[in-house]
Amino acid sequence: MDRYLSGPQLARLVAIDPGTRPYYSALAQAVRSLILDGRLPARIRVPAERHLAEALGVSRTTVTAAYDRLREQGYLESRQGAGSWTALPDPGSLGTENPWLAAGDDGLLPLHAAAPLATPMLPPAIAFATEHYRRHAFGIGYDPVGIAPLRQAVAARYTARGLATRPEQILVTAGAQHALHLLTTMLLSAGDAMLLESPTYPHALEVARTRGARIVPVGVPDDGWDLDLLTCAMRQSAARLAYVIPDFQNPTGHLMDDAGRAALVGAARQYGTTLIVDETWTELTIDEVPQTAPLAAFDTDGRVISIGSASKLWWGGLRIGWIRTTAAMVRRLAVLRAGVDIASPLFEQLVVTRLFEDIEEARAERRHTLRASRGALVAAVRARMPDWGFTVPKGGGSLWVRLAGPSATSLADAAGCHGVRLAPGPWFGVDGTLEGRLRLPFTQPPQVLIEAVDRIAQARVRGARGAPPARPLTPAL
Incomplete structure (x- = not known):
């Protein structure tokens, strides 16, 4: 009825x-x-x-x-x-009036963030969580390691990807950022060397700085990782930790092949480095690519720790992530988190549990919308800024653009005056580097991206003439 x-x-x-x-x-x-x-x-x-x-x-x-x-x-x-x-x-059909696009009260188009819009599969999952929520009301209501059904779902996904995993190897967190914070708190002391890709995810830089780490940046060239540089950096710095994004690296979109993964893990084993592998973008394949195994599939001694998140495949508002490591490490991390937040919210865990049941459908839906948005962004940038350079990624959510001028920071200031928030290259680098770069996400609908590029083109002209500075920009996502 x-x-x-x-x-x-x-x-x-x-x-x-x-x-x-x-x-x-x-x-x-x-x-x-x-x-x-x-x-x-x-x-x-x-x-x-x-x-x-x-x-x-x-x-x-x-x-x-x-x-x-x-x-x-x-x-x-x-x-x-x-x-x-x-x-x-269909998110791909929405225009600039879409209420999901709100970036605070300033009304600027949010091209500083790469988080996609909510999947259409979210409301049924919320309905599922609402129906099943009451079944958990007879217990204490929280579990520091995460509810069993979600841990089983995450473990099953790793197993399906070629990495046999048991539920006791999974710790549910409040997003990948929370996961990274827990791991660095446990494994890193002030003054320890931490290897980071350059460019890298901005909030990883913030975590390293907060922990007082000695940051060791390793450049990521336009054609992918230079494994010799990575290996030498591990050996010369005696890095205790290395944070890497092998699956559609943020912001470059590179995908590391299996040979590179095996070599990276081998180097980490040789030099005593623990690898924290951010797999937030793993499920966002757009084009056909060679199948790769999770980086931890090459691990033999528990030094590869994987972190993931529901934010990119399903929705950034679902603050649910996870850590895959040894069962013993999960127990230690659960004790550590008790002093922070005790456990992840039950309702959101139930929502993500339901979403995992239709993960292939979600991947297909994202592939459809991201391909349309990527095509619109690429065409618009090539038409309006033909002197900008970039490689079209086969997955992930952004273009890593090489500017012809002016600097990324001044362009971002000018773009703010034209109603667009941008993520300039220095956000992704160490000590003010990468001024000639700009990250342009294609996670918004095509019409929004076309409008944003038009405004950026206008801002570029104004920036060249000397625009007044816009309000301070917020960190990228």
Whole structure:
């Protein structure tokens, strides 16, 4: 039997001030917000226009206009004579009015962050978590290592990728950043050498600095890793830890082949370095690429520790990540985290558990939307900034652009004045390096990227003339 809402029920949910103008726009926004945060699931029949108008005390024309806007934006589907149902649009079809694009209150297009929009599979997973949440109410409500079903799901995924893994080797965290913080707290002391790729994920740099590490940067060339440089850096610095991103490296998009993985692990074993492997982008393959094994598949003595996250495949708002290591290390980390946050939220763990059941469908959906967005961004940049250089990555979520000028920081300042937040190269490097680089993510819808590139092109001209500085930029994601 179809689920449906009556006019009075929907009127109570939207709760709009009668004096709001234009009322139809506020009504459309209220219904859209209900759908986006899961309070109004997809495929629920909404009341007829006449019935909702009566319940709200407005004209039928007002409700018709609101429904029309929702249909245009993909949040309602209608069939003649059968009514209208709530829906979630294809993220690739959304434009700059998409409410998911909010980057704070400044209204700037968020090209400083590479986090994709929420997957359409999120609302059913939220409904699943809501239904199963009560089953856990008879226990204490938290587990420092994570709930068993999620640990089983993560372990099964590693096994399917070619790395046999048991649930007791998994620790659930509050995202990959939390995982990295726990590992460096346990394994790194002030003054210890920590090897980092350059460029690398900005928050990894922040963690290393917070721990007082002696940062050892190793450049990543345009054609991928130089294993000789990595090996020499380990030997010469006696690095205790090395943080690497072998799967669609952030921000370059490089994918390390199996020969490189085996050589890297061999060097780490020889020089006594523990490898922290960030696999946040692993599932985001766009084009056909040679199959690679997880880096830990080449490990023989427990020195490769993998971290992952739900943020890139499913949604950044799901602050759930994980660590794959030895069972003994999981127990030690669980004791350590007790002094920080005790455990990850149960509800979000249930959501991610359900999402793992359809992971291949999620990967296919992301592949479809990212391919469309990547194509739009590449075409727009080549048309508007033909003197910029980049290699189109086969996966991940961003272009690593080589600028022809001006500097990335000054361009980011000028772009801020034109309504776009950018991530300049120095965010990804050590000590002010990489000024000639810019990361452009293709995780937003095509229309947003085309609009953003147009604004960047205008900012580039203004920057060359000397633009006033914009407000300070926030760290990249």
